[in-house]
Amino acid sequence: MTASFTREPGVRRLVLILGDQLTPGLGALQDIDPQRDHLLLAEVMEEASHVPHHPQKIALIFSAMRHFAEQLREQGLQVHYVTLDDVDNSGSLPGELLRWTQQLDPAEVHLTECGDWRLEQALRHCGVPIHWHADSRFLCSREAFADWAQGRKQLRMEYFYREMRRRNGLLLNPDGTPEGGAWNFDADNRKALPCEVQPPAPLRIEPDAISREVLALVAQRFPDHYGSLEGFDYPVTAEQAERLWQHFLVRGLADFGDYQDAMADDQPFLFHSRISAALNIGLLDLRRICAEVEAAYRAGDVPLNAAEGFIRQLIGWREYVRGIYWLRMPDYAEGNAFGNSRALPAFYWTGETRMNCMRQAIGQTLRHAYAHHIQRLMLTGNFALLAGIAPKAICDWYLAVYMDAFDWVELPNTLGMVMHADGGYLGSKPYCASGQYIKRMSDHCQGCSYKVSESTGESACPFNALYWHFLMRHREPLQRNPRMGMVYRNLARMDDARQQALWDWGERLLARLDAGEML
Incomplete structure (x- = not known):
C-alpha cells in the first residue's frame, strides 16, 4: 500500500499516536479540531524488530492500531495511516513523523509521553518541535x-x-x-x-477481516520470530477487550x-x-x-x-x-549488581528442556505469548537468576516474547524484581527458590524427568543445587539482608561436605549451560 500526499493548507496540529496509545481520551487527542487537525499512526519495522517480538504481539498491536484508526475516522477525524508494507515507509517513528511533518507543514506537532525511554529520546531528538502531553491513563504521573x-x-x-x-x-x-x-x-x-x-474456559475472540489481513502480513514479514501465530484470539478493539474483562470479572x-x-x-x-x-x-x-x-x-x-x-x-x-x-532511566537499564555474564540458554527460545516446569512455561509462551506473573517470576525468572544470566539477555527475552511487555513495565519487573540486578532498589530481596517452591505451588514436578526430592546427581532437580550455589556465591552481599537471614541460617546448618557437594553439582550444571547442553 502506498500513501499519497496532499498538502493541506492551514493544518493546525499533527498528532502522532503510538501503538500502545489506542485510547480516545489520550492527552494529545484533547481539543481536536476535525477540520484543521490531522492524526498519524504508523506501523514501522524498527518498533517491531528492535527485539524479536512474538508474532502474536506484533499482530495484536498492528490490528488494534488499524481498528483504532477506523474508529477515529468514523468520528470524522482526519487520519493518516502508514502500513508496514507502504513503499514510502521510512521504517521508524521519528522518520515517519519527520516525513509527514514535511508534507503537511502543521503549525504544531503533539504527542503523548511514550512508554519506552529509547523511543521517547529518538522522537525528542528527531528535529521536530513537539508539544508533549502527560499520559493521564496512569493514576500517578512521572512528576x-x-x-x-x-x-x-x-x-x-x-x-x-x-x-x-x-x-x-x-x-x-x-x-x-x-x-x-x-x-x-x-x-x-x-x-x-x-x-x-x-x-x-478462556474467552476466545475470533479474528475479523482486519486481523486476518494483519496475521498474513506478520507471517510473511517476521517468519523467523519466536512464537506461533496459530490460535491468535486477543482483543483488538475496546469492545472486545470489554468482553474479555467482563468474562474475568464474572467467572x-x-x-x-x-x-x-x-x-x-x-x-x-x-x-x-x-x-x-x-x-x-x-x-x-x-x-x-x-x-x-x-x-x-x-x-x-x-x-x-x-x-x-x-x-x-x-x-x-x-x-x-x-x-x-x-x-x-537510562542508567537503570545497565544494572547488574551480581555481575552476571552468562548467555541465555537456547531452551528459552525452543522450550526443549527436561525440566517440566520450564517446558510448561516456555511452551505456553510460544503458543500464546503469555505466562502469568508467578511463572515469569518463579520459573523462567528464577532459573535465570540462579544461573547468573546476564540481565540484558533475560530482559530482552521478556520484552520480546510476552504480549503485554512494554519497556516501562517489563524492564523494572525483570531487571529489578526478577534479577535483583538493581541491588535492591525496587524490591527488598531476591526472589530465589529451590524446586520445593515449584512443588508446593504446582503439579509440574509429578511429570518431570528430574526428582525434586534430590539436590545432586543426574536425576536431581536442577533448581535445587543452583539455588544453594547462588546463595553461596553471593553470600557476602545477601547474608546481611534481614529478609535472607533464615535462608543463610539453614545454609550454615549444613555440614561442609554437604555444602561442597551442592557447590560442585551447581558448578557442573552451570558448565553444561555454558557448553549448550540440554538440562
Whole structure:
C-alpha cells in the first residue's frame, strides 16, 4: 500500500499516536479540531524488530492500531495511516513523523509521553518541535512519583500502594482505614490448585477481516520470530477487550485471590484475567476496572483477598514499576549488581528442556505469548537468576516474547524484581527458590524427568543445587539482608561436605549451560 500526499493548507496540529496509545481520551487527542487537525499512526519495522517480538504481539498491536484508526475516522477525524508494507515507509517513528511533518507543514506537532525511554529520546531528538502531553491513563504521573520518592532512603511498593489506595479512595472504610483491617492480604493468596477445582474456559475472540489481513502480513514479514501465530484470539478493539474483562470479572475474579500464584500442567490461564495486553495498549480504562472490582466486593460477589490482590497488581506494582522506570532511566537499564555474564540458554527460545516446569512455561509462551506473573517470576525468572544470566539477555527475552511487555513495565519487573540486578532498589530481596517452591505451588514436578526430592546427581532437580550455589556465591552481599537471614541460617546448618557437594553439582550444571547442553 502506498500513501499519497496532499498538502493541506492551514493544518493546525499533527498528532502522532503510538501503538500502545489506542485510547480516545489520550492527552494529545484533547481539543481536536476535525477540520484543521490531522492524526498519524504508523506501523514501522524498527518498533517491531528492535527485539524479536512474538508474532502474536506484533499482530495484536498492528490490528488494534488499524481498528483504532477506523474508529477515529468514523468520528470524522482526519487520519493518516502508514502500513508496514507502504513503499514510502521510512521504517521508524521519528522518520515517519519527520516525513509527514514535511508534507503537511502543521503549525504544531503533539504527542503523548511514550512508554519506552529509547523511543521517547529518538522522537525528542528527531528535529521536530513537539508539544508533549502527560499520559493521564496512569493514576500517578512521572512528576508525582518523583515527588513521592524524593528524600526516601528506600522505595518500597507497599508504602506507595497504600498511598495510592488513599489517594484514589479504593477499598477504604469511611474513616480512611483499609477495608478488612489490613492493607495487604497476600498471605491468603498462595494456594496451589486442588485437583477438583476447574478454572473457567478462556474467552476466545475470533479474528475479523482486519486481523486476518494483519496475521498474513506478520507471517510473511517476521517468519523467523519466536512464537506461533496459530490460535491468535486477543482483543483488538475496546469492545472486545470489554468482553474479555467482563468474562474475568464474572467467572474468574472470585477465585483469583486464592489461586493467583498457582501453576498447573497444561493450564496456561487458570484464574487470570489476560487483560494486561489490552490495558497496556489503551483498550481498557484502569480507573473503571478498579471501580468495578471494588463494586464486586461491596456486592458480595468476590472475597476481599481477590479484590485487594487484583487492585494491588494494578495500582501497586503496575504504577510503581512505571514510576521507577522514568525516575531512573537510562542508567537503570545497565544494572547488574551480581555481575552476571552468562548467555541465555537456547531452551528459552525452543522450550526443549527436561525440566517440566520450564517446558510448561516456555511452551505456553510460544503458543500464546503469555505466562502469568508467578511463572515469569518463579520459573523462567528464577532459573535465570540462579544461573547468573546476564540481565540484558533475560530482559530482552521478556520484552520480546510476552504480549503485554512494554519497556516501562517489563524492564523494572525483570531487571529489578526478577534479577535483583538493581541491588535492591525496587524490591527488598531476591526472589530465589529451590524446586520445593515449584512443588508446593504446582503439579509440574509429578511429570518431570528430574526428582525434586534430590539436590545432586543426574536425576536431581536442577533448581535445587543452583539455588544453594547462588546463595553461596553471593553470600557476602545477601547474608546481611534481614529478609535472607533464615535462608543463610539453614545454609550454615549444613555440614561442609554437604555444602561442597551442592557447590560442585551447581558448578557442573552451570558448565553444561555454558557448553549448550540440554538440562
